[in-house]
Amino acid sequence: MAAHTLESLIELATRALVSAGASESMASATARALVLAEAQGLASHGLSRIPQYAGHLRHGRVNGQAQAHVVASHGAGVLVDADEGLAFPACELAVKEACQRARQYSIGFAGVTRSHHFGVAGLHLDAVGREGLVGFAFSNSPAAMPAWGGSRALFGTNPIAAVFPRGSGDPIVIDLSLSEVARGKLMVAAREGREIPQGWALDKEGRPTTDAKAGLEGMMCPAGGVKGAMLALMVELLCVALTGASFGYEADSFFSNEGNRPHIGHVFLVIDPSALVGKSAYEERVEHLVAAMLADTEVRLPGGRRADLLRRAEAEGINVPESVIESLEA
Numbered sequence: 360m361a362a363h364t365l366e367s368l369i370e371l372a373t374r375a376l377v378s379a380g381a382s383e384s385m386a387s388a389t390a391r392a393l394v395l396a397e398a399q400g401l402a403s404h405g406l407s408r409i410p411q412y413a414g415h416l417r418h419g420r421v422n423g424q425a426q427a428h429v430v431a432s433h434g435a436g437v438l439v440d441a442d443e444g445l446a447f448p449a450c451e452l453a454v455k456e457a458c459q460r461a462r463q464y465s466i467g468f469a470g471v472t473r474s475h476h477f478g479v480a481g482l483h484l485d486a487v488g489r490e491g492l493v494g495f496a497f498s499n500s501p502a503a504m505p506a507w508g509g510s511r512a513l514f515g516t517n518p519i520a521a522v523f524p525r526g527s528g529d530p531i532v533i534d535l536s537l538s539e540v541a542r543g544k545l546m547v548a549a550r551e552g553r554e555i556p557q558g559w560a561l562d563k564e565g566r567p568t569t570d571a572k573a574g575l576e577g578m579m580c581p582a583g584g585v586k587g588a589m590l591a592l593m594v595e596l597l598c599v600a601l602t603g604a605s606f607g608y609e610a611d612s613f614f615s616n617e618g619n620r621p622h623i624g625h626v627f628l629v630i631d632p633s634a635l636v637g638k639s640a641y642e643e644r645v646e647h648l649v650a651a652m653l654a655d656t657e658v659r660l661p662g663g664r665r666a667d668l669l670r671r672a673e674a675e676g677i678n679v680p681e682s683v684i685e686s687l688e689a
Contacts, residue, residue, distance in 0.1 A: 487627075
């Protein structure tokens with residue numbers, strides 16, 4: 360593997376997406392998000408997604424010339440239509456609108472409808488944390504998990520994330536999907552011919568499997584059993600009932616070039632701490648907890664490793680498998 364600068368990878372990924380039918384602005388926003396994921400050690404949501412997105416563009420599952428725009432706005436709430444395009448331009452607009460409303464109203468709520476796979480949930484909150492705001496991100500996704508007690512895929516893996524800025528030091532970033540693992544890990548394992556651990560997935564008949572391909576064709580196991588399934592239900596309702604998007608069972612799998620335009624939904628909630636207890640008191644409380652956590656030498660703050668990897672990647676570049684580079688060039 361050779362080291363590549365972030366800028367060179369963004370340029371290459373942008374060209375790949377443009378050649379598949381994306382507008383320059385859509386391709387650039389998407390490429391930047393995927394390269395940042397790669398730089399933070401999240402390869403399952405990084406450059407390996409480009410061939411998938413390109414396939415969706417070429418097969419009409421994505422509107423490559425989409426223009427994300429606001430379709431409803433009232434007070435602290437706003438709804439953004441992704442116009443059936445790749446999710447990243449719509450998410451950028453939604454986060455910007457939510458931050459502006461949080462400054463004005465103490466809280467901002469932005470929904471996104473008629474969207475696509477939105478990548479790493481926590482990355483959308485980078486701008487929120489930089490502004491000293493608290494943020495939450497949620498998304499539904501194509502059906503991959505059954506309702507608790509059910510035997511067919513109904514809910515998506517439905518990622519959630521939160522950012523809590525600090526007075527000094529990297530923000531605390533919590534990012535997880537509500538399946539036992541992100542489905543992208545199965546995608547990587549299937550491509551590399553590796554088995555997956557027991558408890559990650561079920562096959563099409565609902566039986567536990569260690570075969571990554573069978574897991575992709577079947578269902579994911581919810582994190583924490585019934586609790587994960589209930590949280591997935593909450594996210595499904597939050598991201599769909601409030602935005603008019605499609606439920607997970609109405610969206611075809613992201614892992615196929617063929618299928619419908621998924622029309623899934625995302626939600627971003629932003630809170631201004633200065634409007635409540637006050638900025639100084641908020642930061643004091645956060646640092647009090649951080650100190651208590653780090654008193655145990657085995658504890659690592661959520662998001663810290665990703666921030667360290669990003670700084671290293673910015674300084675030294677990223678080692679990317681040549682097979683990935685070749686697929687982008689192709």
